Amino acid sequence: MTLQVTRATFDEVMVPNYAPSAIIPVRGEGSRVWDKEGKEYVDFAGGIAVTGLGHCHPTLVNVMREQAGQLWHLSNVMTNEPALRLAKKLTEKTFADRVFFANSGAEANEAAFKLARRYAFDHFGPEKHEIIAFNKSFHGRTLFTVSVGGQAKYKEGFEPTPGGIKHCDYNDIEQLKAIISDKTCAVVIEPIQGEGGVIPGDIEFAQQVRALCDQHNALLVCDEVQSGVGRTGTLFAHEQLGIKPDILTTAKALGNGFPVAAMLATEEAAKSLAVGTHGSTYGGNPMACAVAEAVLDIVDTPEVLGGVQHRHDLFVAGLTAINDKYHVFKDIRGMGLLMGAEVVDQLAGKAGEIIKAGAEEGVFVLVAGPNVLRLAPSLIITDEDIADGLARLEKAIATVVANHPVA
Template sequence: MTQQVTRATFDEVMVPNYAPSEIIPVRGEGSRVWDKEGKEYVDFAGGIAVTALGHSHPTLVNVMREQAGQLWHLANVMTNEPALRLAKKLTEKTFADRVFFANSGGEANEAAFKLARRYAFDHFGPEKHEIIAFNKAFHGRTLFTVSVGGQAKYKEGFEPTPGGIAHCDYNDIAQLKALISDKTCAVVMEPIQGEGGIIPADKEFAKQVRELCDKYNALLVFDEVQSGVGRTGTLYAYEQLGVTPDVLTTAKALGNGFPVGAMLATEAAAKSLAFGTHGSTYGGNPMACAIAEAVIDIIDTPEVLSGVNKRHDLFFEGLKTINAKHNVFKDIRGMGLLIGAEVVDSLSGKAAMFMKAAAEEGLFVLVAGPNVLRLAPSLIIPETDITEGLVRLERAVIKVLASEAA
């Protein structure tokens, strides 16, 4: 017999590190979701840029069912066909020569940062261990990844955190030049900062970061956990910057919600993760890799990727139309279907109010910090759902402005 649960159950049995809304979704199809009471929502959040092919995509459901009848898991003392097929496709479609599979973006980044230090140790010695990252960056929730991430709030209370990590402002090449040295083993950056406020990298900045890494024999690590797998209109965002990293991490959309992550690397870099240096119990399991392979097959097509850019324009025009009427955003920015709308100064710190009001109007949206409304919908969201979602967003905007004026 299925046990009945409610939102109150969360407060009884779960660790209080989350504060979920009262909504408990029970079913999703495409870009629509229904809760326990049968209320319908348009999904502009995508599970935080994860469900890139929407909910219950029929191809992915069939792949999962087929793989479930074959193999779910194997120990990593042996390999499996779905993992090999996925790795082969990822290397064929990117700069990379080698792949390491994990379960999440945080784990993929953990592997990347360990690789960077091990590579420097192997080639230059223990003194070359410093990592440079950027303020406002987000790279995961492990102790190492929150340390590389550029948001102090995620480290508070967990000190001492790993050392040898420095930060500078994103898109500020002068600051980076002042920090980088022969002791630097890696520079870690997102091609577009996600949690930091949907801030794309300047192409010239990215180009000079690559040049500095080459000059100081440091690896360039791109965190594409949020920006990857078609999110920006190319399979990976680095393709639009004209800059090739040495290491890249990917997760979120890779499994469309099934836990899977990967670290991609050049052969020269990958050699340093020699036998026994790193591992993952579930990483590369056949179920995750079969699903991720299907995701890549669907997304990496001209139809889907060009559709991302078309939908980008629809969202931008819709947000500009709302803003022309209500003057709530001082900037609308982003790449592909990773879009940020920064609220005006008079609403500073209140982006979450729009998220809450949107949910009340039947729309899922996100925030990226206290001032930015974030949209990261399915890459194949129907245009009718975009139109309807924007109508609901405008109602939410009106509701917030009315409450502020009261």
């Protein structure tokens, strides 16, 4: 007998670190989702930039079923064919020579930061241990990754947090120059800040960051947990900034919802993770890697990557038309299908209200802070779904503006 549950069940049995909406989705197909009552929604959220190929992509469903009938888990006492195939393809398609698999973006970043410190320790000694990241950045929820992340609210109440970490403003090269030194082991950059407000990196800034890392013998770590796997129209977003990292992390869209992550590194850097220095029980398991390999095969094609800009343009045109009518956005920005629309000052703090109104109208949208609507839909969302979802979003915005008039 199947246990019947409702949204109230969450409040009875779950740790209260989340505050999920009243909606309980039960089925998805493409960019459409249905809840327990049968109501249909257009999904512009993508599970926070995860379902890059939409819900229940038939190829991925078949791959998962096939692998489920063969082999689920071994642990890293042994390797497995799906992991080796995926690693081979990732190294062939990127700057990297070596791969470490994990289960989440936070774990991939944890591995990256540990590798950066270990590499510096091996080559320069224990004094070279400082990590520099950027204000408003987000790198995960482990104690180490929230410490590297540039948002104090995620560290509050968990102190003391790991030391040896500095921050400066994103896209401000002079601030970085003022704090980088020969004690710096790594600089960590998101090519486009997601949680921090959907803020793209300036090309000149990113290239100067690379040059400063070279000057100070520091590793450049690109956090592409959110921006990677086709999200911005190239396989990884750093390609559009004209930089080559020493370490890269990716997760989210890599498994299209199946938990999988990867840390990619150059041969020189990777040597410092020698046998026994780091590990993961589930990382690189056959199920996750089989799905991720299929995702990579589908995404890294001219059809998918080439279609991202077309869809970006449709979203920008639609959001601009809404703004021309309601005057709610001060900025519409982003790269590819990671977009942000920052509300005007009169609606400061009201982005969450637009999200709730959107759900009422049947469209899922995200926030990136209290003032930015974030859109991270499927990379293959149809033109019709874009138009339908934007029409629903416009109705939601009309409702919010009616309650909070914009001069």
